[in-house]
Amino acid sequence: MRAVVLNASNTPLQMVEDHPAPAADGGLILDVTACGVCHSDIHVADGDFGKEPPIILGHEVTGVHPELGPVMLYAPWGCRNCSECSQGLEMICSNSSEAGLFTDGGYADQLRIPGVEYLTPLDGLDPYDSAPLACGGLTAYRAVLHGLDRLRERGSDARALVIGAGGLGQYAIRYLRLLSDAHVTALDLSDAKQATAVEIGAHEAAGSLDDSTAGFDLVIDFIGAEATLRTAADHINKLGTVAVVGLAGGSIPFGFGAVPLETHFVASVWGSRGQLDEMLDLARREPSIVQPVEVLPLADAQSAHDRMRSGDLRGRIVLDISGAHS
Ligand SMILES: [Zn+2]
Ligand SMILES: [Zn+2]
Structure with missing residues (x-):
């Protein structure tokens, strides 16, 4: 599969055309449609936090699930055992495995996720314009x-x-x-x-x-x-x-x-799974929440990062992973 890889902190992202596809390994494989570029991606690339590279960045992910159709991914996965996780507050779990920060994320054709419960159907929301809702x-x-x-x-x-x-x-x-x-x-x-x-x-x-x-x-x-x-x-x-x-x-x-x-x-950090569902409900009722984004091909991930660093942005940038953006 195609993937953009951070090989080491403070080095340019590398586009890899034949990266090994992830194994489901008890979870499932999501075909990625789009992935937003977030300031946290820059922090991981700079080595401020997150997993030691190599890693595939990207945590504002939309994709397609065979039964659910177009979906948004809840990326701040916790351990699913601690008291925070049991209250649905996985984003403050001490053993977090957040996609794109601690495990491979959405700057790639495919992504392994722990389970279908992390997917919310988009139900009509645009998979590109809505992608930044997943984190931002x-x-x-x-x-x-x-x-x-x-x-x-x-x-x-x-x-x-x-x-x-x-x-x-x-x-x-x-x-x-x-x-x-x-x-x-x-x-x-x-x-x-x-x-x-x-x-x-x-x-x-x-x-x-x-x-x-x-x-x-x-x-x-x-x-x-x-x-x-x-x-x-x-x-x-x-x-x-x-x-x-x-x-x-x-x-x-x-x-x-x-x-x-x-x-x-x-x-305050990120949000709970329940809040993601609530927010998407609100976005369906109030379309003004879903603002048009700038869409760039996956291969332009590094230039997206460069522009984010320089502040040369009007809104959010979303990478077109599936190539379906018209
Ligand atoms: Zn936990
Ligand atoms: Zn983010």
Whole structure:
């Protein structure tokens, strides 16, 4: 089969035309249709986390199953034995075997998956445009859900702040507008991203906040730098939630006096299998969640990574694995 392989950290991806096909080995083989390119792929390629190469990257996977038809893959597989896994929270399992991060992923014609329970039928969703929902869309969905009850309690007085209006931030803005009555503010240094944020539903967008800005009941930080976490802690309301999603590695002090009383801080990661199903239901009802993507052939995986590193992107890139994209 064709596969794009990371042979060693910090080396270019290699297109292999005759890579050995995976063995089912108690699981099953999925024919891949499309695979989104995610920032986490860059982190694995750089050796920041994930399995020691060689590895086939790619965890935003759609494919075709002989009985289910077109499907989306839930990629954060856990051990299926621990207490987190038994609650359906496989993305925080300590013995994770996530596709594309710890085992071979979707930058290939075929992929071995542990079982059919990791597949959700697309039921009409486009396999290319929807592929980034598998990680980007789901991660933003879980982050919003961490604070949604509080936003609903506050009704039309609720206020939410989205820090970082790139791909994930844009999903979060759409979810917040669809699922709550909160006033939504987007924070991003880029004028273009501020404009996009307002276009898709944010009530306002800015490059910075000042001390006179009213507090927020939910802050989602898609950057995760010390400065953005500081902004979050400075502007969160009592009983509010700060969800950090971004992997910039920043940290701030936590304790009495360091953060407002009765605030909640959560490092939010990916989403559960149940949340993937919920989010896909929402996407079928609200097509605005599924945005057109840029589709590139599998052989262009390295140039997709290069462009992601340089920030030369408008939305998400999806690799056309099956060649079915028209
Ligand atoms: Zn587990
Ligand atoms: Zn991802």
